[in-house]
Amino acid sequence: MEAQTGSDGNSYDAAILDTSMGPMYYYNQGDTRWSSYLYGGSDPMQQYGCGPTAAAMLISSFTNDGEAITPVTIADWSSANGYYAPQSGSYHSLIPSVLTAYGFQVESVTDHSPQNAASLLSSGHILVALMGKGSLTQNGHFVLITKLLPDGNVSIADPNSFANSTCEWELPLLMGELKKVYDSGAPLWAVSMAASNSSLS
Template sequence: MVCCIGGAELAVAYWLDRPVFDKLTKPVIQKAEQLWQRGGEVIAAGRFWLTDKFAQPALMEQETVDPQKASEPMLSDGGEAITDPSVTELTIKDGQELLTGGSISVAYFAQSDSAWKDKSYGNDPIGSYGCGPTVMAMAVQSMTGTKTDPEKMAAWCAVHGYWAPQSGSYHSIVQGVADAFGLECDPAGTLSADELRLQLSGGRIAVALMKAGHFTSGGHFILLRGTTVEGKILVADPNSRARSLAAWDAQTIIDELSDSRSAGAPLWFLSKSVQD
């Protein structure tokens, strides 16, 4: 038998028979408490569902993307391992890995770090698809001093529409993060190996979107962080500490830049804001 009880009946029970009132309302109160506890999870899930279903298609209509997924490089040889710590080394300061040398010391993050590799970038794992936010976390912390990491940056980028489902990041992630965190961002356009060396030796760093070659078998964001005295390029590769401790021929970098020209791709120079 199903009983339907209205507000008037509950009011009478409340004043005349409190045990009956408590018995009638207890299931409702328990259900409400459960829903309240799950509210945070529902809101978070709903946010990413809305981003996936509505915000992302709007971006996709305007912007193509080179899919990025962590992979072994198509080519295995190319970089020259650096053994002289005066050129560059990976050290630790206050618990943070740092790549020395180059234009500036770079706070290094690996997307495969156990602290965040299984954390979400939208609905994808950072370890597989998070080279974009990992590179931008390196750039932001190194150039502005703002404390961040791949997990925090991935969450920010997903909320702001830069996560490309099962493809990594939309290329507009670079300009978007730079604008939000107070960095100057200049798409490079077409340039020569000599021009690349000149820009990097002048105190700037660059975000580079690479195609299949020595850094990936698909698409991959890396950071170009300076030059050696011989004119080789220093990088910070979020998918390889070894490649981050090698010197690279400038022409190799130029040749393996993505063919995409979407949202400033494939190369963006970053510098501190003039007002800084």
């Protein structure tokens, strides 16, 4: 479901991205610090670790009193709590479960219109998106949609590509490429630090 070819083998230990919730650490599943770590004892993070990597960016940046939580920490949590899917990466339920466990407010977004996504980003949310075949993946891949930009485009944090995380994306394109799955709140979740009054219809 989320197997990816790993990135360029760099270490991104100093990369910070600007988001609607504030500065966020960038993690890459192909980072030399953990690319070969076996998720679930079997599957390399470089190929199967986008779920834990995406979650770790949020958790390290906005909770846990600033203590660094690496993708390996979240991969181990996922395995221990039943969210690791052998040869597929992570069950979709990992996203709401692990983020809620670490203190986030997580709500499924059923209105996938660009207008609704823009409204959520403008009100201080980050969106976790499960992408289908298209610009970012050939099968399935978790990314963070991090900020609405002044020109109406958005920035993202792609656990498999730092390059993708440093350029602008058209929101209608991303909403159109969401994976067509609807379990556990997928394919789109709105994440914030507290209960929001926003309508996520």
